[in-house]
Amino acid sequence: AQSVTQxxxxxxxxxxxxxxxxxxxxxxxxxxxFWYVQYPNQGLQLLLKYTTGATLVKGINGFxxxxxxxxTSFHLTKPSAHMSDAAEYFCAPGxxxxxxxxxKGTKLSVKP
Amino acid sequence: EAQVTQNPRYLITVxxxxxxxxxxxxxxxxxMSWYRQDPGLGLRQIYYSMxxxxxxxxxxxxxxxxxxxxxxNFPLILESPSPNQTSLYFCASRQWASWVETQxxxxxTRLLVL
Numbered sequence: 562a563q564s565v566t567q568x569x570x571x572x573x574x575x576x577x578x579x580x581x582x583x584x585x586x587x588x589x590x591x592x593x594x595f596w597y598v599q600y601p602n603q604g605l606q607l608l609l610k611y612t613t614g615a616t617l618v619k620g621i622n623g624f625x626x627x628x629x630x631x632x633t634s635f636h637l638t639k640p641s642a643h644m645s646d647a648a649e650y651f652c653a654p655g656x657x658x659x660x661x662x663x664x665k666g667t668k669l670s671v672k673p
Numbered sequence: 674e675a676q677v678t679q680n681p682r683y684l685i686t687v688x689x690x691x692x693x694x695x696x697x698x699x700x701x702x703x704x705m706s707w708y709r710q711d712p713g714l715g716l717r718q719i720y721y722s723m724x725x726x727x728x729x730x731x732x733x734x735x736x737x738x739x740x741x742x743x744x745x746n747f748p749l750i751l752e753s754p755s756p757n758q759t760s761l762y763f764c765a766s767r768q769w770a771s772w773v774e775t776q777x778x779x780x781x782t783r784l785l786v787l
Contacts, residue, residue: 570713595776597778603780603781604763604778604779604780604781605716605763605778607775607776610775651715651716653716658721658729658731659704659721659723660706660718660721660731661716661718661765661776663708663715663716663717664715665713665714665715666713666715
């Protein structure tokens with residue numbers, strides 16, 4: 562069955578620290594991978610996506626993710642956290658039916 | 674402006690009272706879908722549609738109906754809502770042809786069933 566795992570439902574970092582949000586997907590899903598962000602009381606916004614080509618993908622707001630097929634991972638990183646990064650982040654591989662298979666989400670808190 | 678709209682944004686209803694949440698997109702997308710979001714569970718797909726008159730079940734279709742009579746609209750129907758359908762609902766659309774295309778999400782509809 563197609564699945565995705567986001568390690569850590571809550572992650573807390575200090576402002577200026579590295580952000581690392583982990584995502585592992587089952588090898589049965591197509592290699593199309595997305596990260597979405599949801600700010601409090603808002604909808605979903607695409608951060609970045611991997612479809613083909615370079616495995617290191619840069620997105621908005623300074624985020625990037627690296628597709629590692631051998632590890633079935635697509636971890637999201639940002640070198641220096643800002644207070645405005647506090648939100649919930651969803652990893653979502655593309656499913657075989659054209660759907661997105663969402664992880665359970667990771668809530669990121671940023672401490673001053 | 675490319676967008677997906679949903680109405681209503683907030684809805685409080687009672688058990689058993691039929692309701693419809695509308696979804697409309699202005700991008701001529703073939704693919705549309707509905708998700709529900711529950712705390713700790715992420716988003717789960719309810720139904721999807723690959724084109725007009727073509728719909729199929731997602732992961733959690735029980736208690737829901739959809740229709741796709743026009744390309745731009747994809748309403749979600751709850752014939753007899755129950756409290757376990759209290760949730761945040763998102764409609765989404767994209768071009769079917771390729772995963773390169775971005776999936777756009779509506780702003781969400783928060784539903785409370787008493």
